[in-house]
Amino acid sequence: MKKGILLVNLGSPDSPSPKDVKKYLGEFLMDERVIDIPLLARTALVKGIILKTRPKASAAAYKKIWWEEGSPLIVISERVQKKLQKLVDVPVALAMRYGSMTIKKGLQELVDQGVEEVLLFPLYPQFAMATTETITVLAEELRQEHFPNLKIESVPAFYNKPDYIEVLSESIKKHLEGKDYEHLLFSYHGVPERHIRKSDVTKSHCKIDGSCCKTPSKAHEFCYRHQCLEVTRLVAERLQLKSDSYSTSFQSRLGFDPWLLPYTDRTIERLGKSGVKNMAIVTPAFVSDCLETLEEIAMEGQEIFHEMGGKDFTTVPCLNDDDEWVALLAKWIKNWESTNVIA
Ligand SMILES: C=CC1=C(C)c2cc3[nH]c(cc4nc(cc5[nH]c(cc1n2)c(C)c5CCC(=O)O)C(CCC(=O)O)=C4C)c(C)c3C=C
Numbered sequence: 001m002k003k004g005i006l007l008v009n010l011g012s013p014d015s016p017s018p019k020d021v022k023k024y025l026g027e028f029l030m031d032e033r034v035i036d037i038p039l040l041a042r043t044a045l046v047k048g049i050i051l052k053t054r055p056k057a058s059a060a061a062y063k064k065i066w067w068e069e070g071s072p073l074i075v076i077s078e079r080v081q082k083k084l085q086k087l088v089d090v091p092v093a094l095a096m097r098y099g100s101m102t103i104k105k106g107l108q109e110l111v112d113q114g115v116e117e118v119l120l121f122p123l124y125p126q127f128a129m130a131t132t133e134t135i136t137v138l139a140e141e142l143r144q145e146h147f148p149n150l151k152i153e154s155v156p157a158f159y160n161k162p163d164y165i166e167v168l169s170e171s172i173k174k175h176l177e178g179k180d181y182e183h184l185l186f187s188y189h190g191v192p193e194r195h196i197r198k199s200d201v202t203k204s205h206c207k208i209d210g211s212c213c214k215t216p217s218k219a220h221e222f223c224y225r226h227q228c229l230e231v232t233r234l235v236a237e238r239l240q241l242k243s244d245s246y247s248t249s250f251q252s253r254l255g256f257d258p259w260l261l262p263y264t265d266r267t268i269e270r271l272g273k274s275g276v277k278n279m280a281i282v283t284p285a286f287v288s289d290c291l292e293t294l295e296e297i298a299m300e301g302q303e304i305f306h307e308m309g310g311k312d313f314t315t316v317p318c319l320n321d322d323d324e325w326v327a328l329l330a331k332w333i334k335n336w337e338s339t340n341v342i343a
Pocket residue numbers: 010011012013025034035054058071073124128130131189190191192224252254285286289290291292
């Protein structure tokens with residue numbers, strides 16, 4: 001069977017105009033795995049409230065980070081795809097869960113090259129229903145409807161793979177070389193607490209307060225919170241960070257539901273107020289820099305830190321198209337090509 005790879009990331013609007021941002025946010029936020037409330041209530045919330053105000057503010061934020069070539073998230077993902085294609089023999093396509101570069105087009109591109117078996121690769125280290133799950137569910141729906149003879153296998157969350165932790169740790173080390181920072185903050189995209197409970201396969205393990213995430217459980221295969229905390233723990237262990245010199249927080253909350261705590265903006269505020277002068281921040285829920293890292297962290301986060309009396313605020317870039325990271329993706333793909341195991 002001829003094999004192929006479909007890398008999938010989140011997506012971005014076609015341009016930073018309020019019209020394109022509104023279209024993109026409409027598709028994104030109407031996803032039942034992103035805003036997971038009944039359709040009528042979701043429609044009222046998204047179309048009746050969020051889309052009336054947010055597109056303008058989001059468009060202004062996108063304008064600040066937009067590159068000449070386009071959205072950083074898309075441009076970086078394309079660079080990864082091109083570099084990766086040079087390292088592996090199987091065709092590598094790229095798609096986005098939302099926006100114009102659809103998963104359907106990506107699958108079609110592979111099928112047109114004779115591919116019969118696809119490795120679907122959600123570009124997220126940790127599992128979340130708003131990211132990995134929505135990609136795998138949509139790909140299966142598309143397969144059933146349009147590509148019934150195609151075989152699709154999905155790459156699970158790779159948050160604790162030793163070679164991933166090694167590449168991430170080395171990248172952090174390289175970017176912080178010679179920097180005198182007092183605290184390293186691991187900031188992950190947040191999710192509503194409800195998402196964690198919904199993904200708990202045991203239906204009783206997750207307690208949200210943090211007491212559960214260190215107790216071994218089957219639930220952790222799909223527990224975003226556990227997987228984020230594990231990335232922090234494993235990187236800290238590898239970099240031999242002192243226990244009081246780093247912490248974990250969650251960013252980008254939306255709406256009034258309780259989201260995972262502690263919040264990144266409040267944590268930065270607290271660090272600044274407590275007298276920390278130099279801090280660094282890394283964002284391991286994203287493999288590519290995007291609005292959430294370039295604007296929310298590098299611009300807004302820095303501003304909060306300075307307002308609270310902080311001085312140096314160092315942001316560690318995401319893995320982006322780092323050679324070691326792309327080489328690792330190639331290693332996993334070659335292994336799957338020859339053994340059907342992703343390792
Ligand atoms: C209920 C809302 C949201 C959930 C749940 C959510 C989860 C989630 N998102 C990412 C990764 C990214 N999100 C990005 C932007 C973004 N996210 C939300 C909302 C939720 N995300 C919104 C409304 C936006 C748009 C921007 C804004 O208006 O604030 C991005 C950046 C995209 C880009 O174009 O650069 C990424 C990446 C993860 C990993 C995640 C759950 C773990």
